[in-house]
Amino acid sequence: MPDPRLRATAAQHELRSVRMSRYDVVVIGAGPAGEGAAMKLVKEGRRVAVVDQLGEVGGNCAHVGTIPSKALRQTVYNLMRFRRDPLLSRTAEIRSVPLSQVLARAHKVIELQVGTHHRFFERNDVDLYYGEARFEDGNTVSVLTSEGVSERIGFEHAVIATGSRPYQPKDIDFTHPRVFDSDKILQLDYPVQKLIIYGAGVIGCEYASIFVGLGYKVDLVNTQPQLLSYLDDEIADALSHYLRDLGVLIRNQEEYERVETFDDHVVLHLKSGKKIKGDAILWCNGRAGNTETLGLDAVGLQANSRGQIAVDDQYRTAVPHVFAVGDVIGPPALASAAYDQGRCAAAHITGSADVPHVDDVPTGIYTIPEISCLGKTEKQLTDARVPYEVGQAFFRHLARAQISGDTVGMLKILFHRETREILGIHCFGNNAAEIVHIGQAVMNLPGNSIDYFANTTFNYPTMAEAYRVAALNGLNRLF
Numbered sequence: 001m002p003d004p005r006l007r008a009t010a011a012q013h014e015l016r017s018v019r020m021s022r023y024d025v026v027v028i029g030a031g032p033a034g035e036g037a038a039m040k041l042v043k044e045g046r047r048v049a050v051v052d053q054l055g056e057v058g059g060n061c062a063h064v065g066t067i068p069s070k071a072l073r074q075t076v077y078n079l080m081r082f083r084r085d086p087l088l089s090r091t092a093e094i095r096s097v098p099l100s101q102v103l104a105r106a107h108k109v110i111e112l113q114v115g116t117h118h119r120f121f122e123r124n125d126v127d128l129y130y131g132e133a134r135f136e137d138g139n140t141v142s143v144l145t146s147e148g149v150s151e152r153i154g155f156e157h158a159v160i161a162t163g164s165r166p167y168q169p170k171d172i173d174f175t176h177p178r179v180f181d182s183d184k185i186l187q188l189d190y191p192v193q194k195l196i197i198y199g200a201g202v203i204g205c206e207y208a209s210i211f212v213g214l215g216y217k218v219d220l221v222n223t224q225p226q227l228l229s230y231l232d233d234e235i236a237d238a239l240s241h242y243l244r245d246l247g248v249l250i251r252n253q254e255e256y257e258r259v260e261t262f263d264d265h266v267v268l269h270l271k272s273g274k275k276i277k278g279d280a281i282l283w284c285n286g287r288a289g290n291t292e293t294l295g296l297d298a299v300g301l302q303a304n305s306r307g308q309i310a311v312d313d314q315y316r317t318a319v320p321h322v323f324a325v326g327d328v329i330g331p332p333a334l335a336s337a338a339y340d341q342g343r344c345a346a347a348h349i350t351g352s353a354d355v356p357h358v359d360d361v362p363t364g365i366y367t368i369p370e371i372s373c374l375g376k377t378e379k380q381l382t383d384a385r386v387p388y389e390v391g392q393a394f395f396r397h398l399a400r401a402q403i404s405g406d407t408v409g410m411l412k413i414l415f416h417r418e419t420r421e422i423l424g425i426h427c428f429g430n431n432a433a434e435i436v437h438i439g440q441a442v443m444n445l446p447g448n449s450i451d452y453f454a455n456t457t458f459n460y461p462t463m464a465e466a467y468r469v470a471a472l473n474g475l476n477r478l479f
């Protein structure tokens with residue numbers, strides 16, 4: 001694969017002969033952020049070009065990030081349920097399913113998702129260009145394919161939605177067949193007994209659940225003193241407990257010194273002096289924005305040391321007609337937020353300004369068990385001296401959870417003991433990422449109050465009943 005920078009330099013010589021097309025807006029990146037921006041722009045009558053170097057739409061989200069990891073997780077979850085069911089496990093003994101088979105299902109989902117999103121662009125007359133986009137000047141982008149520059153696009157506004165990629169420390173050989181990052185892991189094609197996962201952020205924890213569920217031994221190396229410390233303490237503790245229960249060995253507050261690679265194994269050397277041997281290592285410690293090859297200087301912009309671009313509350317960069325959205329601007333770095341950021345930027349480009357800035361994004365972590373949270377944690381409320389009360393519902397007491405067998409989990413509602421306003425919702429257990437949205441809807445109502453859940457009749461049996469149980473539990477604590 002030629003160095004894209006060399007490709008760009010060679011190609012720029014041919015620019016005079018290349019066709020120039022003009023658009024109101026060029027969107028660079030066809031992931032959720034770029035799609036959100038492009039769809040809002042065309043709906044408001046703008047002529048839009050979208051450029052992506054992957055050769056298809058969907059972004060890293062559909063091809064290597066959210067979608068494959070969630071499809072894999074679902075298969076593993078189904079497998080774990082199947083193993084747990086005494087009726088089924090008597091008729092069939094499934095010890096483990098080869099990763100290639102598990103991945104086949106993920107690839108099918110990717111195909112379906114890409115097809116769906118492609119039709120969105122097609123039906124809305126968005127022009128798609130496949131190749132690497134690079135700014136030539138403040139109003140022109142060139143699209144580079146492996147054959148050289150194929151198009152030049154003139155624009156009034158640009159939206160940078162180029163996403164992110166795994167951060168790779170320079171001293172680790174990611175070309176080695178036993179060293180993976182979260183993009184490359186989808187190509188794992190040999191049997192693994194023991195996997196070392198370095199980095200216990202969301203990606204590390206999710207993949208730890210997936211691989212332990214597939215029957216691998218997993219060592220999860222965390223650089224922090226506890227898992228996902230921004231979560232409510234009770235939820236973070238529950239995650240550690242259940243990951244350990246599944247068989248994950250969590251090693252907190254450790255940092256790598258070096259990774260030694262061999263033909264058939266790897267050894268991770270830690271600064272604490274420990275050595276961990278595994279069949280392979282999955283590195284998931286942080287991400288970097290995709291900006292190096294964009295030619296940002298040509299448009300008057302600069303990225304920070306993590307490749308991220310600074311924006312204001314309209315997603316406008318330091319250059320007023322250029323916007324940036326999605327992972328390339330840094331946290332929260334979620335597909336959910338990226339799409340809405342794209343729509344918000346587009347609304348400021350067209351002047352409709354009818355999409356709010358993206359705040360209060362819920363956390364949805366697809367570990368096993370799943371976690372989802374919104375609003376304040378107990379620690380934040382205590383530190384701010386807010387007089388709050390807690391209402392809890394344990395899944396093991398709910399009829400629906402007993403029927404489905406998903407009895408691990410809880411819902412916790414934090415509410416103001418005087419105003420009864422709901423301040424935080426914290427859930428773990430099956431479907432937590434769905435369950436949290438019931439609370440989110442009520443929190444966003446003008447009359448946000450825990451009384452809604454005590455005084456509203458819910459279907460029975462449902463997991464939503466957890467809200468009623470938690471509300472009554474919390475209200476009973478008031479005096």
Ligand SMILES: Cc1cc2nc3c(=O)[nH]c(=O)nc-3n(C[C@H](O)[C@H](O)[C@H](O)COP(=O)(O)OP(=O)(O)OC[C@H]3O[C@@H](n4cnc5c(N)ncnc54)[C@H](O)[C@@H]3O)c2cc1C
Pocket residue numbers: 028029030031032033034051052053054058059060061062064065066067069070131132133134161162163164182203290293294325326327328333334335336337338364366
């Ligand atoms: C393993 C994993 C699991 C995840 N799970 C979740 C989850 O469950 N929920 C969630 O909300 N988020 C999740 N995320 C995060 C989510 O995938 C990202 O937040 C989301 O993809 C960001 O969207 P984006 O549009 O900003 O960028 P991307 O999806 O990264 O898309 C950017 C696109 O820009 C293109 N591009 C880059 N540079 C150029 C260039 N110079 N020219 C042309 N094209 C270019 C890329 O090819 C890519 O297609 C996960 C991420 C990972 C890695």
Ligand SMILES: NC(=O)c1ccc[n+]([C@@H]2O[C@H](COP(=O)([O-])OP(=O)(O)OC[C@H]3O[C@@H](n4cnc5c(N)ncnc54)[C@H](O)[C@@H]3O)[C@@H](O)[C@H]2O)c1
Pocket residue numbers: 167199200201202203204206223284285286287288306331332333334363364365366
């Ligand atoms: N279910 C979900 O919502 C979901 C699932 C997977 C990933 N994601 C998103 O993907 C992102 C990446 O997750 P992660 O687990 O890899 O890491 P992370 O963002 O939790 O970071 C892990 C560690 O790496 C450091 N780091 C991050 N970027 C760095 C860089 N460029 N250089 C040096 N250090 C860096 C961080 O400071 C942190 O200490 C998260 O922001 C998350 O929002 C979300």
